Each structure stands twice: as C-alpha cells, then as structure tokens.
Amino acid sequence: xxxxxxxxxxTTRALHERAEGAFARFDLARRDGYSEFxxxxxxxxxxxxxxxxxxxxxxxxxxxxxxxxxxxxxxDLTALGxxxxxxxxxxxxxxxxxxxxxxxxxxxxxxxxxxxxxxxxGSDFAQGATAFLGHGEAPERKDxxxxxxxxxxxxxxEPARAAALLAGxxxxxxxxxxxxxxxxxx
Numbered sequence: 214x215x216x217x218x219x220x221x222x223x224t225t226r227a228l229h230e231r232a233e234g235a236f237a238r239f240d241l242a243r244r245d246g247y248s249e250f251x252x253x254x255x256x257x258x259x260x261x262x263x264x265x266x267x268x269x270x271x272x273x274x275x276x277x278x279x280x281x282x283x284x285x286x287x288x289d290l291t292a293l294g295x296x297x298x299x300x301x302x303x304x305x306x307x308x309x310x311x312x313x314x315x316x317x318x319x320x321x322x323x324x325x326x327x328x329x330x331x332x333x334x335g336s337d338f339a340q341g342a343t344a345f346l347g348h349g350e351a352p353e354r355k356d357x358x359x360x361x362x363x364x365x366x367x368x369x370x371e372p373a374r375a376a377a378l379l380a381g382x383x384x385x386x387x388x389x390x391x392x393x394x395x396x397x398x399x
Contacts, residue, residue, distance in 0.1 A: 217375060260388070261303075262283045285345045327350065
C-alpha cells in the first residue's frame with residue numbers, strides 16, 4: 214500500500230464507517246428498503262458525478278465515462294418504478310487532487326457493492342434492478358480498482374496534495390452520509 218493510499222484509508226476510516234452506518238439502516242431484503250437505499254445512493258451519486266465532470270475527472274482517469282454509475286442507478290430506479298430523486302447539493306471540488314480524493318470514495322464503494330449485490334441478487338423485487346450494484350462486476354471493469362490504485366500510487370506524496378485528496382474524500386463521504394440521513398427524515 215502506498216503512502217497516499219494508506220493516508221486516505223486510515224484518515225477517512227471513521228468517515229467511511231459513519232457513511233456505511235447511515236446506509237446500513239436500509240433493509241435490502243425488502244423491496245422498500247432496497248428502493249430507499251437506491252434513492253439515497255442516487256441523491257449523493259448524481260451530484261458527485263456532476264461535480265467530478267465539472268472538475269475534469271476524465272483528465273485524471275481517462276476511462277471516467279465508463280466508470281460512472283449514474284445511468285445504471287437511474288435504470289434501476291426506473292425498473293423499480295421510482296422516477297423522482299431529490300439530490301443533495303453538488304459539492305465544489307477545488308482542483309485535481311480534491312477530485313481524485315472524491316474518485317477514491319466512488320471507486321472504493323464498488324468493492325462494497327459486490328457484497329450488497331450478493332445480498333439482493335436472488336430477490337424477486339431486485340430482478341432487472343441491480344445494474345448499479347453490479348456495475349463493477351462487468352468483465353471489462355474487473356481491474357478498475359487496481360488501475361485506480363496505480364494512478365493513486367503515481368501521485369507524489371506531498372503534505373498539501375495529501376490534504377487536498379483528503380478534502381475531496383471527506384466531501385464525498387459527508388455527501389453520502391447526508392443523503393442517507395436526509396432520506397431517513399423525508
């Protein structure tokens with residue numbers, strides 16, 4: 214593990230656990246729980262992907278368009294008959310390093326999606342509505358995380374850069390946590 218990866222992983226561990234905990238309340242074994250989970254995910258994912266587009270994520274990672282999961286999530290919501298989504302405010306990512314920190318969160322979340330996909334795959338209600346969770350499982354995307362980590366490893370470890378990466382990752386984790394908690398209040 215490279216110094217930047219280790220810094221991101223250890224420094225954001227509590228944020229990761231809080232965001233994950235906020236989403237853990239959704240019962241994925243039930244249609245309404247899965248639907249709420251996807252809606253809350255979309256409330257964070259859509260504005261974060263828009264922020265990354267605005268920040269020039271494609272300059273940072275050339276296959277960014279194929280890594281985006283917004284269309285897959287929208288297809289799942291449509292399959293479940295859920296047409297409305299209330300997105301969180303779009304975050305402002307100041308520079309490439311903050312954008313890369315936010316990408317770290319999105320790319321890492323695909324690892325957890327594998328586990329969640331296994332939980333809903335056999336459910337009747339999820340038939341035709343697992344494109345979001347299964348996005349990282351496509352054969353052409355199997356190496357997306359290792360490729361991302363190689364790009365992270367190529368960034369020189371400098372305190373200012375590490376701080377900017379952490380700021381981007383922090384913004385992303387907070388966005389997801391707020392989306393889950395806001396959905397709970399709705």
